[in-house]
Amino acid sequence: MAVTQAEYCFAKLTLRFLIAIGMMLGAAATAASAEDTVAPADKWTLSFTPYGWLPFLNGDQTVKGRTVSIDVNPIEVLEHLERAPWMSYAEARRGPLALYNDVFYGNLGIDASAARTFGSATLSASLGVDFEQAIVEVGGAYEIAKWRSGGGSRTAIDILGGARYWYQDMAINLAIDVGGGGLINPRPGLFIARAGSVDWVDPVIGGRIRHQLAHGQDLVLRADIGGFDVGSQFSWNALAAYSWDIAVREGVTYSGVLGYRALDVDYEQGSGLNKYEYDVLMHGPIVGLTVGF
Numbered sequence: 001m002a003v004t005q006a007e008y009c010f011a012k013l014t015l016r017f018l019i020a021i022g023m024m025l026g027a028a029a030t031a032a033s034a035e036d037t038v039a040p041a042d043k044w045t046l047s048f049t050p051y052g053w054l055p056f057l058n059g060d061q062t063v064k065g066r067t068v069s070i071d072v073n074p075i076e077v078l079e080h081l082e083r084a085p086w087m088s089y090a091e092a093r094r095g096p097l098a099l100y101n102d103v104f105y106g107n108l109g110i111d112a113s114a115a116r117t118f119g120s121a122t123l124s125a126s127l128g129v130d131f132e133q134a135i136v137e138v139g140g141a142y143e144i145a146k147w148r149s150g151g152g153s154r155t156a157i158d159i160l161g162g163a164r165y166w167y168q169d170m171a172i173n174l175a176i177d178v179g180g181g182g183l184i185n186p187r188p189g190l191f192i193a194r195a196g197s198v199d200w201v202d203p204v205i206g207g208r209i210r211h212q213l214a215h216g217q218d219l220v221l222r223a224d225i226g227g228f229d230v231g232s233q234f235s236w237n238a239l240a241a242y243s244w245d246i247a248v249r250e251g252v253t254y255s256g257v258l259g260y261r262a263l264d265v266d267y268e269q270g271s272g273l274n275k276y277e278y279d280v281l282m283h284g285p286i287v288g289l290t291v292g293f
Contacts, residue, residue, distance in 0.1 A: 083107040
């Protein structure tokens with residue numbers, strides 16, 4: 001589907017606006033303020049976090065047996081957005097139990113460089129990669145330990161488990177036909193290796209530390225691993241985020257969040273001209289707002 005100039009400009013302005021207001025966006029997998037809401041143990045508390053994540057992308061992408069190296073910084077991500085992204089995190093907690101959901105969607109048309117051997121030819125004429133990806137995670141966490149320390153601070157440890165669903169639609173654009181078939185040639189000087197839609201589900205296990213530095217100020221550290229050859233070969237995710245209460249209005253707490261997240265996955269299927277592989281690390285700053293009820 002062709003992207004109009006208006007859609008392209010709207011996507012860029014949307015994300016830049018979210019960053020400009022800073023505290024109006026949130027970090028994936030934090031919901032730090034929800035844990036600290038004073039509420040009876042049998043009452044559910046809810047938090048919702050739209051968030052902005054500006055990642056670096058580093059790694060390799062293989063489509064139809066052709067491989068390109070991807071090395072993109074956050075500024076290039078902003079410049080090459082093709083549709084408005086969507087990122088949100090929600091968490092419901094009741095006593096030691098928490099249920100969460102994280103959604104990430106992005107659509108980019110990024111530059112790519114390649115220097116890979118395919119048969120007797122060397123791919124050195126990559127024009128770029130069309131990159132569409134959705135990541136949806138659902139899971140639960142359970143508090144296994146909690147203690148207080150000096151100065152009124154407190155610390156809690158959660159174990160967590162769930163599933164992370166990946167959807168991708170990738171295409172590598174080439175200036176030359178390296179042979180072997182499987183390429184689309186829509187116009188002279190453009191050859192496309194298109195994978196079509198690819199999806200898989202990774203089981204995920206991990207842990208989280210929630211530390212209250214002071215009243216209304218929290219630090220969250222989370223790490224998990226997944227894949228285990230069930231979906232991807234292996235994946236890992238790490239998050240460090242600091243949140244602070246901005247305001248409480250009519251029982252609703254607004255908390256700003258700043259942090260850094262890294263997500264790495266190595267997925268592979270097929271062989272030869274049918275080989276598809278995505279081995280990429282996404283890492284970068286996060287910024288946002290958590291709304292807790």
